[in-house]
Amino acid sequence: MSETATVIHELPGRIRVRVKWIHVRQNEQATVLRALRELPGMVRLELNTLTGNLLILFQQGENRQDHVVKSILSTIEDTLRTTENSHADTSKEMSGGTVTLPFKYAQTAAAHLSVDRGCAERGCGLSTQEAKERLRQYGENRLPLLRDTPWWKHVLKQGQDGMTLLLLGLAGLSFVSKRTAEGSALLIVIMVNSVVTVLQQHRSGRDKRTLAAMTDGDAIVFRDGRREHLAKELLVPGDLVWLEEGIQVPADGELIESHHLACDESLLTGEPLAIEKNAAALSAKTTVREQNPDGVTSASGVVMGSFVVRGNGVMLVTQTGSETVMGKIAKGLVEPTLVETPLQRSVSRFSRAVVTTIGLSTALLILVGILRKERVGPLLLSALSIGASAIPEGLPVLIGIALTAGVRRMQARKALVQKPSALETLGRSTVICSDKTGTLTKNEMTVRVLFDGTHVRVLPDLDVLSTSDMDQPLRASGHVVNLLTKAVLCSNAEWVEAERDGKTEWTLRGDATEGALLAAARRAGIALREIRAKYARLDERPFESERQRMSVICQGFSGSELIVKGAIEPIFACCAFYQSEDGLCELDDANRARILAIANDFSREAYRVICLAYRPLPHDVPARAVDENEENLIFLGLVGMEDPPREHVEQGIRACRDAGIRVLMMTGDHPETARATARKIGLSTSQAERVLVGSELTEYSDEALQRVCLDVSIFARVTPQDKLRIVAALKATGHVVVMTGDGVNDALAIRHADVGIAMGQSGTALAREASSITLVDDDFNAIIRAVDEGRGILGNIRRALGYLLSGNLGEILFSLLSVLFGLPLPFVPIQILLINLLTDAAPTLTLLVRPKRHAGMLRVREADLNDRNFLTQLVVRALSIGFSTFLLYRSLLLRVAPRIAQSASLTTLVLVQWFQVESWHHDGAAPQRILPRQRSMQGVLAVSFAALIGALYIPPLAALTGLQPLSLGIFFAAVTTAYTAQLLHGGIMQCLRHLKISSMPSLQH
Known part of the structure; x- marks a missing residue:
C-alpha cells in the first residue's frame, strides 16, 4: 500500500483516494493531476483541496481494476517523490530516524526540530495530544515580562531628587538648630511623598501589563488536519502556522510555503522596510541556528513580533517564548525609560524660569535679613523653606496622574x-x-450591481451578512455565473457555517471584499467548495497596495487560466479583449470609453468597483508564472459593492x-x-x-x-x-x-x-x-471623544499649574514685602510646610481630574503656558494674594502678638488659595459661587479646613506648628481679607480687559 495515497472508497470504474498533505501543497496539485491524466482510460479527476480527497473515474479496458488502482497509486507516489527531490534532499539522518515531510521544504526545517514521522503522516500539523506534550516540554509561548524596578530602587531614586535633598538639608538644619519638632515634621513629609510616588509608579506598571494582556491575539494554526484559530501562547515547536498580510508573526520559524511574502522586521533592524521572504531559500545543508546568527533572519526565516506586509505562506515554528530572538532580547530588558511628553517639557522650561525667579527672590530675602542683623540660622531656615515651598516640585507627578486618569476614562469609552x-x-x-x-x-461589503461585459444588472437589496440572505437565490445569466466563478477562484476568503442556538450563522474568514463576492456567487447557485476543488492553484500574487490587484493561475480539466481581480485602472491597462454575448471582442477605444463610463457611474454611487479579467494559458504553464502573463487579458466585467458609512x-x-x-x-x-x-x-x-x-x-x-x-x-x-x-x-x-x-x-x-x-x-x-x-x-466618534479628553487634560493641567504658581508666588511676595518693610519673618519652616500641605496637592489634583464644564466640545485655541492671558492672571493673582496678606499682617502686628499675626496670615493664605480654585476652573471668569459644586472638591476642602482648625485650636498640634488660636474677630478678618483678595483679582482683570491690555480671549474647555 502506498504511504502517501490511500484508497478510501472503491467501485467499478470509480475510486476515491486520500492523498496526504495534497490539500496544502498547492504547487504539487497540478503536477499530480497532469500525471494522472496521462494514464490510459482516465475519464474524470476531481480534487477536494479542503480534504485532500481525489475522485477518479476511469475505464478499465482490458486491465483488471486492481491493476489500474495500483498504477494510479504508484503514479501519485512517484510524482510527489520526484517533486520533493527537485527542491530538497529527501532524507536526512537524525537521532530518531529519517523524516519525510510532504511539504516542499518542510523536511529540512523539521530535521532541526526532530519532528517524527507520525507528525508528518497525519496530514496537516501536530495532533492535539502531541501539541499538549510539547507544551509541557517547552512551556507557553510568552516573552519574559519586563523586570519591574524594585520598590526600594524607587525609594532611592526619590532620595536623588533635588527637592527631596533640599528638604533633607532643611531637616538637618532644624535638628542642628535644636528645632526637633520641625525636623521631624520635615522627615515625615519626605516619607509620605516617597510612599505616594512609589505607589503611583507601581500602579502605572500594573496598567501597562494589563494593556499588554488586552492586545494579545490568536494565530491561525494547522492542527489535526484542520485550520483553526489558537491563542498565540499555546504554540509549540513543530506547529504549522498560516501567515498572511497584516498578521504579526507569533513565534520564530522557517517558511515551508510562501507566495510573494515580505515582512517588516523593523523591531530588529530599526528600518521599516519590506524584506522579501522565500521558502525556497531554506537550505538543507545548514541548521536554523546557522541561518540566524545573532538574531539576523535568513531569507526563509521569520521572527516573532515581525509583521507580514505582503503575500502569504506557511511557517514551521522552530522556537517559542524565551528561546525566540525577541525572547532573548526581552531577558535583558529592564523597566523602560520614560519619555517626557511635549507638555512636560514645556512645564519643565516654565518651571525653570519660575525657579530662577524664586531663587533670586530668596537670595534677596536672605540679603535683606542679613543687613537687618537677623539671626542667620533661623533666617536661612525660613528663607530656604519659603523658596522651596514656591517650587511646584510635585507637578510632573500630578501631570502623570492626570494623563493616567484620562487613559482610564478613555478605556471606559472603548x-x-x-x-x-x-x-x-x-x-x-x-x-x-x-x-x-x-x-x-463599516467594511461590510455587499454586491449591488454587476456589469458582465454587455448588461448592467442590479442585485436585490439584501444584507450579505444576515443569516438568511446567504441562501436567497439570485437569477444569474451564464455571463454573470462565469464572472462570479472567476471571482471565487481568485479569492482566499471563506464563509464558515455554524449552528448556534438552533440557527444557522455565517462567519467570514478573510477579506470583506472577497466575502461579498463569495456571497453573491453562492446566491447565484455556485457551489464554492466544489468549484475550488475542480481547479488547482499553480501560482498566486496576493493583493498589494502598489499593484492594486490580485492574480492567480488555476488549472482545471480544460486547461489553465490566469485570473486577475482588483482596481480597474491597472487591470484595464493590461486588457486587449472583452467578453460579450457575441463572444470574444477586441477592446477598442470606443468600448474602453463605454466600460470606463460604466465604472464611473458605479463610483459616483459610492460603490467600490472591482474589475475582473482572465487569460487562457497553455496546459503545461510553469509555476510562478503570474508576472510573465499579465498582458493581453480578457476583460470579464465589473462588480459594484456598497460599503455603508x-x-x-x-x-x-x-x-x-x-x-x-x-x-x-x-x-x-x-x-x-x-x-x-x-x-x-x-x-x-x-x-x-x-x-x-x-x-x-x-x-x-x-x-x-x-x-x-x-x-x-x-x-x-x-x-x-x-x-x-x-x-x-x-x-x-x-x-x-x-x-x-x-x-x-x-x-x-x-x-x-x-x-x-x-x-x-x-x-x-x-x-x-x-x-x-x-x-x-x-467607532470613529471615539476619536472625537479622545480629542475632547486631550483638550480637557490640557486645560486642567494649565489651570492646575496656574493655581499652584499663583499661590506659591503670592506666598514668596508676602514674605519678601515683610522683610523689605522691616517686619519679622512671617513663617517658620513647619508653618510653610503646613500651608503647602493644605493648599497644594489635594486641590491641585482635583483640578487635574475634574471633568469639563461644557457638554459639547467647543472651538478652542492651543493652551500655551506663555499665553498673555495666562501670565496676566498668574501675576495679578500673585499680587492680590501677596499684598492683601501683607496688609493684614502689618495691621495685626500693631495690635496683637506676632504669633497671632502669623496665625492669621497663615489662615488668610490658605483661605485665599481655596477661594481661587473655582475661579481657575472658570478660567478667570467670576464664578457664581466661591466654593465649588463638585463633591470631591467639597470633601477635600472640608478635610483641609478641619486640619486648619485643628492646627489652630488643638493644643498639641498648635504647639507643633507654632500657631496661636485666633479670636472670632481675627478669624473673621482673615476670611474677609481672603475674599477681598479674590475680589481684587476680579476687579483688576475686568479693568485690564476693558483697557484691552489682555488681548487673548479666555480659554474655554
Whole structure:
C-alpha cells in the first residue's frame, strides 16, 4: 500500500483516494493531476483541496481494476517523490530516524526540530495530544515580562531628587538648630511623598501589563488536519502556522510555503522596510541556528513580533517564548525609560524660569535679613523653606496622574491608550487623516450591481451578512455565473457555517471584499467548495497596495487560466479583449470609453468597483508564472459593492469641524467612489469637490504638496507611501496630525503621524502595533471623544499649574514685602510646610481630574503656558494674594502678638488659595459661587479646613506648628481679607480687559 495515497472508497470504474498533505501543497496539485491524466482510460479527476480527497473515474479496458488502482497509486507516489527531490534532499539522518515531510521544504526545517514521522503522516500539523506534550516540554509561548524596578530602587531614586535633598538639608538644619519638632515634621513629609510616588509608579506598571494582556491575539494554526484559530501562547515547536498580510508573526520559524511574502522586521533592524521572504531559500545543508546568527533572519526565516506586509505562506515554528530572538532580547530588558511628553517639557522650561525667579527672590530675602542683623540660622531656615515651598516640585507627578486618569476614562469609552502622551497631543490636534474603508465605513461589503461585459444588472437589496440572505437565490445569466466563478477562484476568503442556538450563522474568514463576492456567487447557485476543488492553484500574487490587484493561475480539466481581480485602472491597462454575448471582442477605444463610463457611474454611487479579467494559458504553464502573463487579458466585467458609512460618522465629522479640526479622507478606491462617500458622510457638500489621485502626487514636490494639502480633503488611489507623504506634508506646515486606519497600508502613516489610531476589531496587528491608541469598537466618534479628553487634560493641567504658581508666588511676595518693610519673618519652616500641605496637592489634583464644564466640545485655541492671558492672571493673582496678606499682617502686628499675626496670615493664605480654585476652573471668569459644586472638591476642602482648625485650636498640634488660636474677630478678618483678595483679582482683570491690555480671549474647555 502506498504511504502517501490511500484508497478510501472503491467501485467499478470509480475510486476515491486520500492523498496526504495534497490539500496544502498547492504547487504539487497540478503536477499530480497532469500525471494522472496521462494514464490510459482516465475519464474524470476531481480534487477536494479542503480534504485532500481525489475522485477518479476511469475505464478499465482490458486491465483488471486492481491493476489500474495500483498504477494510479504508484503514479501519485512517484510524482510527489520526484517533486520533493527537485527542491530538497529527501532524507536526512537524525537521532530518531529519517523524516519525510510532504511539504516542499518542510523536511529540512523539521530535521532541526526532530519532528517524527507520525507528525508528518497525519496530514496537516501536530495532533492535539502531541501539541499538549510539547507544551509541557517547552512551556507557553510568552516573552519574559519586563523586570519591574524594585520598590526600594524607587525609594532611592526619590532620595536623588533635588527637592527631596533640599528638604533633607532643611531637616538637618532644624535638628542642628535644636528645632526637633520641625525636623521631624520635615522627615515625615519626605516619607509620605516617597510612599505616594512609589505607589503611583507601581500602579502605572500594573496598567501597562494589563494593556499588554488586552492586545494579545490568536494565530491561525494547522492542527489535526484542520485550520483553526489558537491563542498565540499555546504554540509549540513543530506547529504549522498560516501567515498572511497584516498578521504579526507569533513565534520564530522557517517558511515551508510562501507566495510573494515580505515582512517588516523593523523591531530588529530599526528600518521599516519590506524584506522579501522565500521558502525556497531554506537550505538543507545548514541548521536554523546557522541561518540566524545573532538574531539576523535568513531569507526563509521569520521572527516573532515581525509583521507580514505582503503575500502569504506557511511557517514551521522552530522556537517559542524565551528561546525566540525577541525572547532573548526581552531577558535583558529592564523597566523602560520614560519619555517626557511635549507638555512636560514645556512645564519643565516654565518651571525653570519660575525657579530662577524664586531663587533670586530668596537670595534677596536672605540679603535683606542679613543687613537687618537677623539671626542667620533661623533666617536661612525660613528663607530656604519659603523658596522651596514656591517650587511646584510635585507637578510632573500630578501631570502623570492626570494623563493616567484620562487613559482610564478613555478605556471606559472603548479606547485603549498605549501611550498616555498621545492624549495630550490629541488635545493639540488640528488635522485628522482617516482611511475610508473600515474606518469611516463599516467594511461590510455587499454586491449591488454587476456589469458582465454587455448588461448592467442590479442585485436585490439584501444584507450579505444576515443569516438568511446567504441562501436567497439570485437569477444569474451564464455571463454573470462565469464572472462570479472567476471571482471565487481568485479569492482566499471563506464563509464558515455554524449552528448556534438552533440557527444557522455565517462567519467570514478573510477579506470583506472577497466575502461579498463569495456571497453573491453562492446566491447565484455556485457551489464554492466544489468549484475550488475542480481547479488547482499553480501560482498566486496576493493583493498589494502598489499593484492594486490580485492574480492567480488555476488549472482545471480544460486547461489553465490566469485570473486577475482588483482596481480597474491597472487591470484595464493590461486588457486587449472583452467578453460579450457575441463572444470574444477586441477592446477598442470606443468600448474602453463605454466600460470606463460604466465604472464611473458605479463610483459616483459610492460603490467600490472591482474589475475582473482572465487569460487562457497553455496546459503545461510553469509555476510562478503570474508576472510573465499579465498582458493581453480578457476583460470579464465589473462588480459594484456598497460599503455603508459607520453610524454617527457624519455627526463626528461635524463635531470636528465645529472644533476647528480638518478631516481628510485617504483611500485606495476610485476617485468618484471617494467623492460620493465624502458627500454621504458630510465631508464634502459639492459634487465638484476636488479629489487628488495618488498618481498625481508624484508631480508635486514636497513643498508644493504642502500647499495642496491645505486645500484638498479627499485623496483617492493612494498607496502607503502616498499616505506617508501627505502626513509628512501636513506636519511640515505646522499641523498636529492624527492618522487613523485599520490596514497594513495605513501602518506606515499611522506610525509617523503625531498620533496614530488603529481600529481594534477590523484592524490588522501591524496597524495596532504602529498606533498610540486602539479603538476597541471601531467607532470613529471615539476619536472625537479622545480629542475632547486631550483638550480637557490640557486645560486642567494649565489651570492646575496656574493655581499652584499663583499661590506659591503670592506666598514668596508676602514674605519678601515683610522683610523689605522691616517686619519679622512671617513663617517658620513647619508653618510653610503646613500651608503647602493644605493648599497644594489635594486641590491641585482635583483640578487635574475634574471633568469639563461644557457638554459639547467647543472651538478652542492651543493652551500655551506663555499665553498673555495666562501670565496676566498668574501675576495679578500673585499680587492680590501677596499684598492683601501683607496688609493684614502689618495691621495685626500693631495690635496683637506676632504669633497671632502669623496665625492669621497663615489662615488668610490658605483661605485665599481655596477661594481661587473655582475661579481657575472658570478660567478667570467670576464664578457664581466661591466654593465649588463638585463633591470631591467639597470633601477635600472640608478635610483641609478641619486640619486648619485643628492646627489652630488643638493644643498639641498648635504647639507643633507654632500657631496661636485666633479670636472670632481675627478669624473673621482673615476670611474677609481672603475674599477681598479674590475680589481684587476680579476687579483688576475686568479693568485690564476693558483697557484691552489682555488681548487673548479666555480659554474655554
